[in-house]
Every structure is written in structure tokens, then in C-alpha cells.
Amino acid sequence: MQELWRDLSQVVLADRRLDDVLGEVTGIAARGVPGAESTSITLVRGDRAFTAAHTGEMALAADELQYERGYGPCMDAGRAGVVLRIDDMRTEQRWPDYTPRVLEVGVRSSLSMPLPYQGSAIGALNIYSTRPAAFSSRESEEAATTVAEAVAVLVANADAQDRLAEQARNMRLAMESRAVIEQAKGVLMAQRRLDAEAAFEVLREASQRYNRKLRDIASGIVQSASEGGPR
Structure with a gap:
């Protein structure tokens, strides 16, 4: 033994x-x-x-x-x-x-x-x-x-x-999602002269309308803005 x-x-x-x-x-x-x-x-x-x-x-x-x-x-x-x-x-x-x-x-x-x-x-x-x-x-x-x-x-x-490890990964993804959503809100606030609440409502409605995740909608808006989209 x-x-x-x-x-x-x-x-x-x-x-x-x-x-x-x-x-x-x-x-x-x-x-x-x-x-x-x-x-x-x-x-x-x-x-x-x-x-x-x-x-x-x-x-x-x-x-x-x-x-x-x-x-x-x-x-x-x-x-x-x-x-x-x-x-x-x-x-x-x-x-x-x-x-x-x-x-x-x-x-x-x-x-x-x-x-x-x-x-x-x-x-x-x-x-x-x-x-x-x-x-x-x-x-x-x-x-x-x-x-x-x-x-x-x-x-x-x-x-x-x-x-x-899974909890850490989920936390990282949540932080990344929150960051890109905040960026997209900033883009909408600048482009459409909205306040933060109204900008988030635009994102939420687009997510429901197109049946896509809120993060994906936000990422698309941020990418479009960085590529010289509508201002």
C-alpha cells in the first residue's frame, strides 16, 4: 500500500x-x-x-x-x-x-x-x-x-x-457584449441625436424585428460606423 x-x-x-x-x-x-x-x-x-x-x-x-x-x-x-x-x-x-x-x-x-x-x-x-x-x-x-x-x-x-473556465469565458463574453452595445448606443446617439435610453430602444427593436442577438445588431452598427457609414 x-x-x-x-x-x-x-x-x-x-x-x-x-x-x-x-x-x-x-x-x-x-x-x-x-x-x-x-x-x-x-x-x-x-x-x-x-x-x-x-x-x-x-x-x-x-x-x-x-x-x-x-x-x-x-x-x-x-x-x-x-x-x-x-x-x-x-x-x-x-x-x-x-x-x-x-x-x-x-x-x-x-x-x-x-x-x-x-x-x-x-x-x-x-x-x-x-x-x-x-x-x-x-x-x-x-x-x-x-x-x-x-x-x-x-x-x-x-x-x-x-x-x-466556463464562468470566466461567459464573463468575458458578457463584458465584450456590453462594450459593443455601449459603442453602438454612442453611434446612434451621435447620428440620430438620441439619448442613451432611446438609443438602446432602437437596438432592442432591431434585435426583435430581425430576430438577431442584440450584440450582433450592435456589432453591425459599430462596424458600419468604423467603415464610414452614415453620419
Whole structure:
């Protein structure tokens, strides 16, 4: 476990895409979770589930078999926030139309750990093996829990950064829109000798009449004025 913690703590986050970071973490899980041969991370966004990263094609194939059906151990773990372990696919009864298919891609046992975030789950860490009961030890579940908690933090931080970036972009666009509208009002006030309120009313009416955004109407007026339009 100490080696696993060390490897996770050394993952570099700065200036990297989330999928690159998660790809490195799946490799750490494949090395650090006893019994693991192939690993993946399923993220759930609304009704959609997808593999954000994987190590080994067996994990990706097993995940996609579940996405085709809309359920399975990794999806159910990610949605319900529960640990789901399968010791032997040949005798597993909970997903009868999944287990025969996943045996064909080499999976004999699996462990799906939910990714906890603010009292809910945002996906699952999925660990697969070609051997039966590969994850029956307490050490396997403890190691998988450690990795899952780290993944949840990484995803939550990335989502928070995305939201901040989107808020900053929206604020910038709002400021740009306000600036061009104020410029257009100035043009109308000079051209038509209107006050600020009347100039804005002209813009608003044009926006409604032509079914265009107020900013686009204003931008057109400013551009026309800068190109030597009517004065």
C-alpha cells in the first residue's frame, strides 16, 4: 500500500489533460491492486457512461459490452455507489446476458469500485483478471478503494476547473457584449441625436424585428460606423 500511495502522490497534474492523468492512474492501479491485469475508469454523465481511460484492451472490451446493454457491474457500481465484485464469471447470476460475452474477451473475475463525490458516485474504477477470485483478498479491495478515492478527487478537481473556465469565458463574453452595445448606443446617439435610453430602444427593436442577438445588431452598427457609414 505504501508503494501505491507513493505512486499516486507522484502523479503530475499541472498542464495535463484529465484523460492523460487518468490513463497514468489506471496503469498505477494495474500494478498496485493485487490480482489486477487490466483496468479502466468509467465516468457517468447523466444517462451516458463512457471509458475515460484504460490499461489493457480487455478492460475496454468488458466496459463496452456493458455500455451496449446500459447496465453491468461497472455501470451499476458507478450509478449506485456500491462495490461490485465478481469472483467467477462462469457462475455469476446477476448479469446473465453479460457474463457469457465477457468470458469471450478473457475476463474471469472483476472488481468495480464507485468513485465517491459529495455523497454520490460519478463513475467507477474497474479491475479485471483472467483468473477466478483474483480480488477476493482484503488487500485487493483496500488498494482499489485507495485508487478510486484518488480518481474521484482528480475528476472533481477537473470538473471544478472546467466550471471556472466556463464562468470566466461567459464573463468575458458578457463584458465584450456590453462594450459593443455601449459603442453602438454612442453611434446612434451621435447620428440620430438620441439619448442613451432611446438609443438602446432602437437596438432592442432591431434585435426583435430581425430576430438577431442584440450584440450582433450592435456589432453591425459599430462596424458600419468604423467603415464610414452614415453620419
